[in-house]
Amino acid sequence: MTSAPARTTPAVVVALLPLIATVLVLFLVTGLAIPALPLHVHQTLGLGTFIVGLVSGAQFAASLVSRVWSGRYADQRGPKRAVVAGLIAATVAGLLYILSLHFIGVPAISVVILLLGRALLGGAESFIITGAVTWGLALVDAQNAGKVIAWLGTALYAAFAVGAPAGTALYTAHGLFVIGLATTLGPLAVLLLIARLKPMAPLRRPQPPLRTVLAAVSFPGLGLAFSSLGFGAITTFVTLLFSASGWTPVWLGISAFAAAFMLVRVIFGHLPDTKGGAHVAAVSIAIEAAGLGLVWLAPSAGVAFAGALLTGVGYALVYPGFGVEAVRRVPPQSRGLAMGTYTAFFDLGIAVASPALGLVAGAAGLQAVFLVSALIVLGAAAVAVPLLNNAIPAKQGAVFEAHGD
Numbered sequence: 001m002t003s004a005p006a007r008t009t010p011a012v013v014v015a016l017l018p019l020i021a022t023v024l025v026l027f028l029v030t031g032l033a034i035p036a037l038p039l040h041v042h043q044t045l046g047l048g049t050f051i052v053g054l055v056s057g058a059q060f061a062a063s064l065v066s067r068v069w070s071g072r073y074a075d076q077r078g079p080k081r082a083v084v085a086g087l088i089a090a091t092v093a094g095l096l097y098i099l100s101l102h103f104i105g106v107p108a109i110s111v112v113i114l115l116l117g118r119a120l121l122g123g124a125e126s127f128i129i130t131g132a133v134t135w136g137l138a139l140v141d142a143q144n145a146g147k148v149i150a151w152l153g154t155a156l157y158a159a160f161a162v163g164a165p166a167g168t169a170l171y172t173a174h175g176l177f178v179i180g181l182a183t184t185l186g187p188l189a190v191l192l193l194i195a196r197l198k199p200m201a202p203l204r205r206p207q208p209p210l211r212t213v214l215a216a217v218s219f220p221g222l223g224l225a226f227s228s229l230g231f232g233a234i235t236t237f238v239t240l241l242f243s244a245s246g247w248t249p250v251w252l253g254i255s256a257f258a259a260a261f262m263l264v265r266v267i268f269g270h271l272p273d274t275k276g277g278a279h280v281a282a283v284s285i286a287i288e289a290a291g292l293g294l295v296w297l298a299p300s301a302g303v304a305f306a307g308a309l310l311t312g313v314g315y316a317l318v319y320p321g322f323g324v325e326a327v328r329r330v331p332p333q334s335r336g337l338a339m340g341t342y343t344a345f346f347d348l349g350i351a352v353a354s355p356a357l358g359l360v361a362g363a364a365g366l367q368a369v370f371l372v373s374a375l376i377v378l379g380a381a382a383v384a385v386p387l388l389n390n391a392i393p394a395k396q397g398a399v400f401e402a403h404g405d
Helices: 009-044 049-077 079-103 107-140 142-174 176-194 210-245 252-268 271-275 277-297 301-315 318-327 332-364 366-378 381-388 398-403
Strands: none
Touching: 009 049, 009 079, 009 107, 009 142, 009 176, 049 079, 049 107, 049 332, 079 107, 079 176, 107 142, 107 332, 142 176, 142 252, 142 271, 142 318, 210 252, 210 277, 210 301, 210 318, 210 332, 210 366, 210 381, 252 301, 271 277, 271 318, 277 301, 277 318, 277 366, 277 381, 301 318, 318 332, 318 381, 332 366
């Protein structure tokens, strides 16, 4: 039986608009807190840098832990329920931010409440992004998987790009209260929109065990984990490189990366569907590694800017490229679990890369970070090439059909 043709990009975007809005709002309030919380914990509560790191990292740790749970929930209870659960959790997280302000005089209690809020927001992120992707795939069919992943990912990074500077301005003017208020009201407003939408019923078919889904998506996931080092290197270390080199403005590298990333997603987000996920991932990996190599060799801010820009161009389509390959390897009733498990490889890659690259910077200097990252990103080619050569079955659900699951 022949597959239905892929929809045009505008048709897909229209179908996804409520989900794009949901992801945009969730990650906007997440971005608002990124610069505000370290300042609040360190300056207002008077706590040390270890606690600052603990509060900042709690959300990402919770996201990693809850990925599989959120995927299974979306498959079994329906993606709308997963998104609604995430929005409710995000709203409560905002209330916990506000509650923590009543205990500023007792910093230990205040920071524990903040930690609970951050952990809850991390769980909310998993449920919302996994539920949204699963819902989107059900709305527009698997032939448009790359467009779904690309557009929802674009909303995510656009929100982060706007959220960080906006969070700095809001915190400077009004303190943490307004961040907590936005974190409460933003998801609540989107919840009113989502509640009116018709739910997508879960597919009432036997669910394969987690180990089978993990085996199916682990190969594309490994490619994602390797390639995520480029993201980690740019977002964590390029600002430090600009500062140490006396290049201004210091935010130029991150802005170049983010702008290139979003532009490529918007213009070329359809390519994994039309050209094949593995093919797009392989080309993207080469571009990403070249960009990182350029930053490593950069003698000036202009060359470093070009390298960061090229890294963003390459990294933009790695996630949807490998994501298409992951989705095609599971049956439709397990897409939520597949995407949750697949995305956990990104979390894992960043969790390992950030401290490891920090050790590299301490031992060999900041520019060495980008050389090491480029070499590891090239390791993702060892994943993309076998997929490109059809060493792994590309037909949707082929792994399960082959094993009789």
